[in-house]
Amino acid sequence: MAKASEVKSGNVLRFNGELVSVEEYIHRTPGNLRAFYQARMRNVKTGKIVEYRFRTDEEVTICRVETNDYQYLYEDGDYLVVMDNNTFEQYNIPKLLFGNAIKFLKEGMNVTIAFESDEPIVAQLPNSVELEITYSEPAVKGDTSTSAQKYATVETGAEIRVPLFINQGDKVKVDTKTGEYMERVK
Secondary structure, three states, X not given: OEEHHHOOOOOEEEEOOEEEEEEEEEEEXXXXXXXXXXXXXXXOOOOOEEEEEEEOOOEEEEOOEEEEEEEEEEEEOOEEEEXXXXXXXXXXXXXHHHHHHHHHOOOOOEEEEEEEOOEEEEEEOOOEEEEEEEEEOOOOOOOOOOOOEEEXXXXXXXXXXXXXXXXXXXXXXXXXXXXXXXXXXX
């Protein structure tokens, strides 16, 4: 157990039986009242925001979280099988942890996963990935000078919006958080 004064932004706490990630942690000393810590925390599983005021001497449980890079191998029902690049151990990670970014995941890609005592709590893809366009409508001559966009399907099956000059077979860089086209890759 640690005191509330030892908590920092970015820590993972066990709060009311749930794991929460501290996003904002401010020490407040209002006028003639006692000092307290104002915390803004996000539930790791549900993503809901929780706000709470800790007394300065209140005890909290700071969880030990290990973050590492893993290689995505294959899909197995509601789980994705990943391998530790150092020990070659394989782990089953729930698909839910990846959120919407899972549609840009392809075999062999490196992902970052955070574990809290053998339980995966956070999983993320790299900020951007390079994918090949498997289908797109051909552009009409003369339309390429405008900033108009069209739909294209990438090799993972996801559909994104790309500029008109992108054709089938081109490689593009995609932002995994927003799903937006970033640039064409040579």
